[in-house]
Amino acid sequence: MALIELQDVSKLYGFGDATTLALDEVSLTINKGEFVAVMGPSGCGKSTLMNVIGLLDKPSHGQYRLDGKLVSRLSANQSAKIRRDKIGFIFQFFNLLPKLTALENVALPLTYKGMSVTKRLKIASEMLDRVGVQSREYYLPGQLSGGQLQCVAIARALVNNPQIIIADEPTGNLDSGSSRLVMELLAEIHKMGNTIIFVTHNPELTRFATRVVYMHDGGIIHDEASTIGRVATTARKVLYTIPATREEDDLAGVSLLMKALPSKSSVAKQPVIKVKKPRTIKSKAKAK
Amino acid sequence: MLGFGLGSNIKAGISTLKTSKGRSFGIMLGIIIGVTSVITILAIGDGIKTQISGQIHKYGKDIIIVKPSQLNLGSTSGAPLSSLNILSPLTYRDINTVNHVNGVSASAPVTLVPGTPKGDYGAYHQGFVIGTSASFPSLINQSLAYGDFFSDSNNNNGDEVAVLGQTAAEAMFKENVPLGASFTFHGQTFVVDGIFNTFDSTPLSQQANFNDAIFIPNSIAESFTNNTAPTYEIFARSTDPNQAAITAKNVASALDVAHGGSSNITVNTGTQDLASNNSIVNLTTGLVAGVAGISLLVAGIGIMNVMLVSVSERVREIGIRKAVGATNRQIRNQFIAEATFLSLSGALIGIILSFLIELGIRLVTSLTPIITWQSVIIVTGISLLVGIVFGTVPAIKASTKDPIEALRAE
Numbered sequence: 116m117a118l119i120e121l122q123d124v125s126k127l128y129g130f131g132d133a134t135t136l137a138l139d140e141v142s143l144t145i146n147k148g149e150f151v152a153v154m155g156p157s158g159c160g161k162s163t164l165m166n167v168i169g170l171l172d173k174p175s176h177g178q179y180r181l182d183g184k185l186v187s188r189l190s191a192n193q194s195a196k197i198r199r200d201k202i203g204f205i206f207q208f209f210n211l212l213p214k215l216t217a218l219e220n221v222a223l224p225l226t227y228k229g230m231s232v233t234k235r236l237k238i239a240s241e242m243l244d245r246v247g248v249q250s251r252e253y254y255l256p257g258q259l260s261g262g263q264l265q266c267v268a269i270a271r272a273l274v275n276n277p278q279i280i281i282a283d284e285p286t287g288n289l290d291s292g293s294s295r296l297v298m299e300l301l302a303e304i305h306k307m308g309n310t311i312i313f314v315t316h317n318p319e320l321t322r323f324a325t326r327v328v329y330m331h332d333g334g335i336i337h338d339e340a341s342t343i344g345r346v347a348t349t350a351r352k353v354l355y356t357i358p359a360t361r362e363e364d365d366l367a368g369v370s371l372l373m374k375a376l377p378s379k380s381s382v383a384k385q386p387v388i389k390v391k392k393p394r395t396i397k398s399k400a401k402a403k
Numbered sequence: 404m405l406g407f408g409l410g411s412n413i414k415a416g417i418s419t420l421k422t423s424k425g426r427s428f429g430i431m432l433g434i435i436i437g438v439t440s441v442i443t444i445l446a447i448g449d450g451i452k453t454q455i456s457g458q459i460h461k462y463g464k465d466i467i468i469v470k471p472s473q474l475n476l477g478s479t480s481g482a483p484l485s486s487l488n489i490l491s492p493l494t495y496r497d498i499n500t501v502n503h504v505n506g507v508s509a510s511a512p513v514t515l516v517p518g519t520p521k522g523d524y525g526a527y528h529q530g531f532v533i534g535t536s537a538s539f540p541s542l543i544n545q546s547l548a549y550g551d552f553f554s555d556s557n558n559n560n561g562d563e564v565a566v567l568g569q570t571a572a573e574a575m576f577k578e579n580v581p582l583g584a585s586f587t588f589h590g591q592t593f594v595v596d597g598i599f600n601t602f603d604s605t606p607l608s609q610q611a612n613f614n615d616a617i618f619i620p621n622s623i624a625e626s627f628t629n630n631t632a633p634t635y636e637i638f639a640r641s642t643d644p645n646q647a648a649i650t651a652k653n654v655a656s657a658l659d660v661a662h663g664g665s666s667n668i669t670v671n672t673g674t675q676d677l678a679s680n681n682s683i684v685n686l687t688t689g690l691v692a693g694v695a696g697i698s699l700l701v702a703g704i705g706i707m708n709v710m711l712v713s714v715s716e717r718v719r720e721i722g723i724r725k726a727v728g729a730t731n732r733q734i735r736n737q738f739i740a741e742a743t744f745l746s747l748s749g750a751l752i753g754i755i756l757s758f759l760i761e762l763g764i765r766l767v768t769s770l771t772p773i774i775t776w777q778s779v780i781i782v783t784g785i786s787l788l789v790g791i792v793f794g795t796v797p798a799i800k801a802s803t804k805d806p807i808e809a810l811r812a813e
């Protein structure tokens with residue numbers, strides 16, 4: 116059965132002239148056990164899609180069924196409980212609480228389950244062990260490297276044993292070594308039966324996915340199955356046109372990706388405009 | 404309501420405390436001041452009441468106290484000179500009236516005689532001379548250390564004899580037992596007949612301490628002043644101690660009659676006087692404690708403001724907590740718990756400070772403040788309430804933040 120089922124889901128931000136259509140009648144079905152990569156230029160609505168799927172945000176229109184249950188109109192509290200029990204988030208900027216130790220950060224979701232301190236710290240510690248940073252249990256986020264931070268964040272996402280892991284550019288802020296580590300962790304989690312959806316700009320990382328979804332201007336323009344261990348067909352076309360997939364090239368690569376797509380010729384006209392945006396995003400990332 | 408994850412909330416509160424010490428102290432300062440002043444004021448009030456009742460107990464519950472009707476905190480504890488009752492003192496006629504009431508077995512006035520006594524070492528400016536009768540020591544149950552108090556016949560004959568308080572004896576003669584020594588007052592030579600034991604000094608009678616007083620027969624006092632010496636108080640006792648209240652009533656009506664129908668004079672038994680004094684002390688401390696209590700409310704508004712700032716600085720934290728599954732209620736409780744933790748910490752510091760201040764007052768003054776557990780519990784309860792009530796607005800603001808917008812915050 117379909118685990119995630121979006122039907123004509125739209126998301127609007129703002130009012131009047133300032134209205135942005137972040138998602139434009141997106142229909143998407145994801146089954147249990149899929150490992151989905153979402154690609155597309157900056158501002159195309161990937162994060163919005165992740166937030167809607169993860170129940171952090173509500174669609175303006177359309178229906179969203181999670182596990183067969185209609186969730187698009189749930190109350191804030193019901194959504195919070197589903198987030199807690201079924202969904203684990205991994206963010207580009209880690210989003211760890213700076214004043215809590217790695218261990219306490221990982222234990223945080225369990226706190227909201229009402230679990231006792233000793234029990235949740237024990238589980239959190241086991242989780243840190245699984246992601247290989249147990250030796251950093253008592254470090255504060257400020258004392259950890261980017262790769263270690265993302266491992267802690269993954270441990271936090273996993274601690275509630277959620278069905279779905281949503282990772283919005285989990286490697287966007289990491290060097291290639293750490294990116295690999297993080298993706299391998301996700302691959303392991305996937306092997307254990309979890310459904311994973313991740314956003315990336317790096318075509319290389321589609322190697323880990325079973326399916327790649329390409330987005331543009333709030334819509335899904337291409338959706339293809341992919342074999343684990345191989346770069347997805349469409350993404351590969353781009354990969355060989357660019358010598359390296361360093362971060363600076365990522366976004367330009369994505370623009371080229373649009374050119375490589377089978378149809379949607381209108382899309383191909385866009386890339387020049389889209390190149391500017393990533394600069395600001397990147398400088399922000401550095402400032403962090 | 405605060406049941407959820409109190410431990411982690413307290414921890415969050417402590418981490419708030421640690422990371423913004425200045426601000427946390429700002430939050431707590433108002434509570435600290437409020438709690439300290441409420442507890443201290445109530446403790447002083449209770450201390451005063453206890454001391455007054457101790458004094459009354461010493462005089463006996465059947466003592467009858469006659470004094471001008473004025474707000475007069477001090478007179479029962481032996482402070483006839485407090486500025487409060489200087490307006491319309493009693494006169495020698497009132498002394499006579501009281502003396503002749505049926506059922507009055509003994510009475511003694513407390514009359515201030517103007518003038519400065521001169522002893523072996525010059526004028527004794529600090530001291531004051533009181534005219535009274537032979538019954539004075541027995542009426543107020545005050546014993547003499549040396550010698551004897553003057554007798555009725557001394558009084559009737561107008562003998563120039565005097566009995567001194569301890570401090571007066573030392574100041575005028577530089578010795579403890581100046582029996583038989585003499586001093587001059589209004590040109591007359593007085594012989595010291597006796598020295599009182601130390602009078603228990605009470606907090607409200609510091610400036611009118613009987614230990615500084617020189618007691619002379621009232622008849623001489625009146626003769627020095629042509630019967631114009633002001634009498635601040637008359638002590639009397641009923642023949643039958645059980646009839647004290649009735650005798651007091653009789654004294655009051657006799658005084659009314661003597662003053663042509665109504666007098667501005669209050670007549671109380673020791674019990675009644677204690678009650679009226681207590682009610683005055685209660686009223687005073689209640690008022691002041693109430694004002695201090697209001698400062699706790701003001702502190703609450705401070706808590707609210709600081710927490711509001713804190714919430715707006717911690718939007719991202721709120722977003723993260725929501726992303727990992729915190730419900731609005733859980734976020735709200737976290738912030739309420741933090742506010743409560745801070746206000747209770749302030750209360751605890753305030754309580755500790757109160758005990759230190761109590762100790763200080765004990766050591767420095769003759770007053771023994773009494774901190775009651777009731778006042779501690781009430782003040783703690785108010786602080787708890789202030790934390791919850793004033794923490795609620797910021798907490799609700801925090802809990803209703805949209806998770807996406809919160810996560811986007813810097």
Ligand SMILES: Nc1ncnc2c1ncn2[C@@H]1O[C@H](COP(=O)(O)OP(=O)(O)O)[C@@H](O)[C@H]1O
Nearest residue numbers: 128129135137156157158159160161162163164
């Ligand atoms: N909270 C918001 N308010 C207004 N506009 C938003 C908001 N979030 C996203 N958008 C807009 O919606 C579009 C999609 O954004 P997003 O999903 O973040 O894109 P991506 O993650 O693919 O870069 C963008 O044009 C962005 O400016």
Ligand SMILES: [Mg+2]
Nearest residue numbers: 161162163283
């Ligand atoms: Mg994004």
